[in-house]
Amino acid sequence: MxxxxxxxxxxxxxxxxxxxxxxxxxxxxxxxxxxxxxxxxxxxxxxxxxxxxxxxxxxxxxxxxxxxxxxxxxxxxxxxxxxxxxxxxxxGPSPDRVAVIDALQRLPRPQRQAIALHYLMDMPVDEIAATTGVPAGTVKARLSRARTALGRLLDDHEQEISDVATHA
Structure with missing residues (x-):
């Protein structure tokens, strides 16, 4: 054993x-x-x-x-x-790391889980569906929504940095 x-x-x-x-x-x-x-x-x-x-x-x-x-x-x-x-x-950690972690934390847990399984564990959609017990279409929707949300959140972070640098 x-x-x-x-x-x-x-x-x-x-x-x-x-x-x-x-x-x-x-x-x-x-x-x-x-x-x-x-x-x-x-x-x-x-x-x-x-x-x-x-x-x-x-x-x-x-x-x-x-x-x-x-x-x-x-x-x-x-x-x-x-x-x-x-x-x-x-x-603490670098501002970029904080931004990525903050963006991930702002995602709903099911989206965050789908992102982690797909991009870090290299799991295909069907395997994520089997692991999490949801249909493959739901996994695809979660991944799509998470990517969109992460893009928006990280763009907002870049804009904040740019605004601070401009006013400094």
Whole structure:
């Protein structure tokens, strides 16, 4: 059992982390969530290993873990807003990375998931449909809407940068 799981983990972990990174925008969180999902797969390996696509099971579990964390973060953020600002000094990522992550986060979750699976996991539409349990036409619509929204959001970001540079 151990060797079988080790081989599965070695083969799948990079793809799962990449998928989660695209969805949540933070590499460390993506790695933590992936580890938790793989730990759950290990706990249930006799059952999970019998599935046609154990990696899809891990991605689904990881997506749920990430969604639960977001709900917790939203509650924490609401609390911080009520309590007022802190004196924390932030040293963050580049403005372009922030813009892409912000744009992805502004997409509805189903669109963000479709984008991550299609462009980062190189999954075809039919496979995304099977993984997410929605018709292929729905996946195509989500991808189209997400691309349009991302283009608009990133164009808005470029315009903001241009406006700031012009007035500086």
């Amino acid at each position: 151990s060797t079988d799981f080790d081989n599965f983990y070695t083969t799948a972990v990079r793809r799962v982390v990449l998928y989660l990174y695209a969805a949540c925008g933070d590499r460390s969180d993506a790695q933590d969530i992936a580890q938790e999902a793989f730990a759950r797969a290990w706990q249930h390996w006799p059952k999970v290993s019998g599935y046609e696509d154990p990696e899809a099971w891990v991605r689904t579990v990881a997506w749920r873990i990430m969604s639960n964390r977001w709900r917790g973060l939203q509650r924490a953020l609401s609390t911080r807003i009520r309590l007022g600002p802190t004196d924390d000094v932030a040293h």
